[in-house]
Amino acid sequence: METRYTAFKIIHDVLYKDKYSNMILESYMNNARLSNEDRRLCMNIVMGTLRNSIYLEYLLTPYIKDISNTKPMLLTILKMGIYQFLFMDKIPSYALVDESCNIAKKAVSSNSAGFINAVLRNFIRKHKEKEEDKTIPPHIRYSCTIQTYNAMRTVLNEQQCVAMLKSFNEPQDTYVTINTHFHDRKTVIDNLTDQGYDVSLTDDTSARIASSKSPSSSIEYNKGAIIVQDEKAAAIAKMLNVKENMKVLDTCASPGGKTIYIANAMANTGKIIACDIVKSRVSKMKENINRCRFSNVECLIKDMTVYDSDFDGEFDRVLIDAPCSGIGVAGKRPEIKLKFESAESLIRTQQALISICSRYVKKGGILVYGTCTVNRMENQNIVEEFLERNNDYILNEDFTDKGFYAARIIKK
Numbered sequence: 001m002e003t004r005y006t007a008f009k010i011i012h013d014v015l016y017k018d019k020y021s022n023m024i025l026e027s028y029m030n031n032a033r034l035s036n037e038d039r040r041l042c043m044n045i046v047m048g049t050l051r052n053s054i055y056l057e058y059l060l061t062p063y064i065k066d067i068s069n070t071k072p073m074l075l076t077i078l079k080m081g082i083y084q085f086l087f088m089d090k091i092p093s094y095a096l097v098d099e100s101c102n103i104a105k106k107a108v109s110s111n112s113a114g115f116i117n118a119v120l121r122n123f124i125r126k127h128k129e130k131e132e133d134k135t136i137p138p139h140i141r142y143s144c145t146i147q148t149y150n151a152m153r154t155v156l157n158e159q160q161c162v163a164m165l166k167s168f169n170e171p172q173d174t175y176v177t178i179n180t181h182f183h184d185r186k187t188v189i190d191n192l193t194d195q196g197y198d199v200s201l202t203d204d205t206s207a208r209i210a211s212s213k214s215p216s217s218s219i220e221y222n223k224g225a226i227i228v229q230d231e232k233a234a235a236i237a238k239m240l241n242v243k244e245n246m247k248v249l250d251t252c253a254s255p256g257g258k259t260i261y262i263a264n265a266m267a268n269t270g271k272i273i274a275c276d277i278v279k280s281r282v283s284k285m286k287e288n289i290n291r292c293r294f295s296n297v298e299c300l301i302k303d304m305t306v307y308d309s310d311f312d313g314e315f316d317r318v319l320i321d322a323p324c325s326g327i328g329v330a331g332k333r334p335e336i337k338l339k340f341e342s343a344e345s346l347i348r349t350q351q352a353l354i355s356i357c358s359r360y361v362k363k364g365g366i367l368v369y370g371t372c373t374v375n376r377m378e379n380q381n382i383v384e385e386f387l388e389r390n391n392d393y394i395l396n397e398d399f400t401d402k403g404f405y406a407a408r409i410i411k412k
C-alpha cells in the first residue's frame with residue numbers, strides 16, 4: 001500500500017495544498033524508500049491522475065450527492081481509483097478498490113472506507129455500460145481551466161489546441177544539457193548508460209533521458225557533467241549566439257540552466273551577470289553554477305524591472321527568460337493547466353522587463369525574449385508592441401515550438 005499511499009499524498013498536496021509536483025515528487029518517493037519498480041507505479045498514478053484531474057472529477061460528479069462538499073482527501077482517493085480503472089488496465093478492479101479503501105482508513109477514517117467502496121464499485125459497474133461521451137468540451141476532457149484553453153487558442157486552432165492538450169496528458173521526455181567544457185560528451189553518455197539511463201543525443205550538447213530515476217539523482221549530475229533542461233529551453237539560450245569573451249546579461253536566470261548553457265558555449269570566458277529577484281532562487285542558481293564549475297558568472301539578487309544606469313549599453317547579449325504562465329510545460333507540471341486563470345499581472349511584468357532590459361544592449365547586440373507558454377498575449381504581442389515603440393530594434397528570428405516561444409531582436 002505504501003506506493004499508492006505515497007501517490008495519494010503527492011496528488012493531494014499538489015491539488016489542495018498548492019505544492020508543486022516537480023518539487024515534491026522525488027522527495028516524497030525518496031522518503032518512502034520506494035524501489036525502482038514502485039517508483040514507476042507511483043509516478044504513473046501521480047502524473048496520470050493530475051493530468052486528468054478535471055476530467056476525473058467530471059466523471060465522478062453523477063456518483064456523489066454533493067461533490068463540492070466532498071473532503072479533498074476522499075476526492076483525491078476517488079480520482080486515483082478511477083484513473084487506475086480507466087487508464088491502467090493491468091490493475092484488477094477489486095485490487096484498486098481494496099487499496100483505495102485502505103488508503104481512506106489510513107488517511108481519513110475507518111468509516112470513510114465505506115463511502116470510497118460504494119462510489120468506486122458503483123462507478124466501475126455503471127461505467128462499463130456507458131459509451132464515451134463525444135460532447136464533453138475539450139477543456140474538460142483534457143483537464144485544463146477554460147482560461148488555459150482560451151489562452152492556447154490565441155495561438156492555435158482548435159485541432160492544434162486539442163493535439164497539444166492530448167500531448168500534455170502523455171508521458172513526457174526528460175532532457176539534459178551536457179557540460180562539454182569540463183566533461184567529455186561520450187564519457188558522460190557512457191557513464192549515464194552504465195548507471196541505468198537510456199540516453200539519446202538530440203544535438204551537440206542536449207540529450208533525451210529515459211529512466212524511472214531522475215537524472216538529478218545521477219552521479220553525472222552531482223559532479224556537474226549535466227543539467228536537467230528541456231531541449232527547447234536550451235534552444236532559447238542558443239538563440240543568443242554567444243561568442244567567447246562576450247559580456248552577457250541573463251535577467252531572470254534562476255535556477256541557472258540557461259546561464260550554464262551560455263557559460264558552456266562561451267568556454268568559461270567573458271562575463272555573465274545572472275540575476276533573479278528572490279534570494280533563495282539566487283542561492284539555488286549559485287549552487288548549480290558552482291556544481292558545474294563555471295567561474296565566468298556573477299549572480300545578483302536584483303529586480304530587473306527597475307532601471308540601473310550602470311547596465312546601460314553594457315552588454316553584447318541580453319536574455320529575458322520572462323516569468324510566464326508556463327502553459328507550455330503543463331505536461332511536466334500539470335497543476336499549471338489545472339489552476340491557470342489570468343496572465344494580466346505577468347504581462348505587466350513582461351512589458352516592464354523588455355522595456356527596461358532592452359536599454360542594456362550594446363549597438364549591434366542581441367536581445368532574446370523567451371517564455372515557456374502558449375499565449376499570444378505573453379509572447380508575440382509583447383514583442384510586437386515593443387518593436388512598435390522602439391524603431392532602433394529589428395526582429396531577426398522567432399520560433400514557437402512544443403510550448404516554448406522565443407524572439408531574437410537585434411539593436412541597430
